[in-house]
């Protein structure tokens with residue numbers, strides 16, 4: 061692009077010396093080639109000088125240049141990455157590792173662990189004695205677990221949460237995350253809320269999301285994300301997770317609204333889609349950034365129509381995943 065500054069190659073005819081006619085033709089050819097070579101060289105030098113001027117000042121100069129080529133989302137997702145890491149997702153980089161058969165996807169969540177907690181368990185309905193056991197959530201005692209709600213037509217919240225959680229796992233793994241589900245239809249009931257929290261803690265999860273849908277009267281619509289209140293008591297101490305959990309929740313709420321088109325709940329949260337609670341064992345006992353999301357109201361016909369749609373559930377999972385990427389990438 062700097063070629064405009066290099067001198068144009070002289071016309072061949074203009075270089076012919078009228079005083080030496082005996083090798084005019086030969087000299088024309090030689091001079092022509094000779095004239096072109098320096099011109100080309102000058103152009104190369106200018107190009108190199110221009111390119112060099114950008115990197116001589118600071119070795120890190122190419123880094124912001126490469127970052128500027130990324131979308132804002134990508135840039136935000138990997139603030140500390142080096143240029144080589146930034147380009148690791150380029151087509152040329154990906155084709156250089158064709159032999160890595162089951163290798164996890166590389167992406168903004170590479171190296172991150174996310175625990176996904178499918179709320180309730182469809183088996184809880186048959187194990188009410190077990191799930192009614194009282195457990196210690198630090199600030200109080202509560203039931204080990206609950207059955208969750210259903211739509212009026214009988215679609216269970218527990219089936220909804222597991223389906224969204226599996227979709228969420230797939231979406232997160234595609235971004236490079238290690239994903240742990242607290243359960244996946246591999247146990248007759250539970251786990252207890254204490255164990256759900258412990259799984260996230262022991263995984264040292266970078267983020268934890270508990271997936272739910274609400275069960276309140278018809279006409280109450282929309283989603284909300286539940287953030288941990290600052291509590292301290294017994295094994296509960298949320299002082300270190302209140303801040304990051306709010307950021308996680310805000311990211312999820314914003315992305316969930318965007319991907320699903322759903323509005324924040326119209327019955328709590330003052331239209332923010334965010335609610336703070338101090339009575340949930342799964343939050344109180346967490347040492348890792350954690351939120352719950354109530355994706356909609358199963359008892360409202362319009363919300364239920366969405367919650368029972370696989371396509372909508374995919375959008376819901378994608379919104380949650382995007383929120384996690386935004387949180388962990390920022």
Ligand code: ZN
Nearest residue numbers: 179208272273
């Ligand atoms: Zn629930």
